[in-house]
Amino acid sequence: MSQADLRLYYREGCHLCEEMAALLYRGWPDRLDQLRWIDVDRDPALAARYGLRVPVLVADGAEVCDLAPDPVRLQAVFGAPRNPV
Numbered sequence: 001m002s003q004a005d006l007r008l009y010y011r012e013g014c015h016l017c018e019e020m021a022a023l024l025y026r027g028w029p030d031r032l033d034q035l036r037w038i039d040v041d042r043d044p045a046l047a048a049r050y051g052l053r054v055p056v057l058v059a060d061g062a063e064v065c066d067l068a069p070d071p072v073r074l075q076a077v078f079g080a081p082r083n084p085v
Helices: 015-027 029-034 044-050 071-078
Strands: 006-010 035-039 056-059 062-066
Touching (some): 006 015, 015 029, 015 071, 029 035, 062 071
Antiparallel strands (some): 056 062
């Protein structure tokens, strides 16, 4: 997927969010300039919508994965990882 609208909904201090970020940095560093980082706690509506279900990675409005990375779906969106994930 090229030039997708990529969003990562996260929460500060969330270890699952940190793990997802590390995975994305390791596997697809060249795609991260397209990624919008959205802290759900900065918007009450997002905090209510996502609750504890973060991180949530969204590409072009469709959820790719939440809570834990889904390697198959990540590769469908980003292509083969640069480094093993």
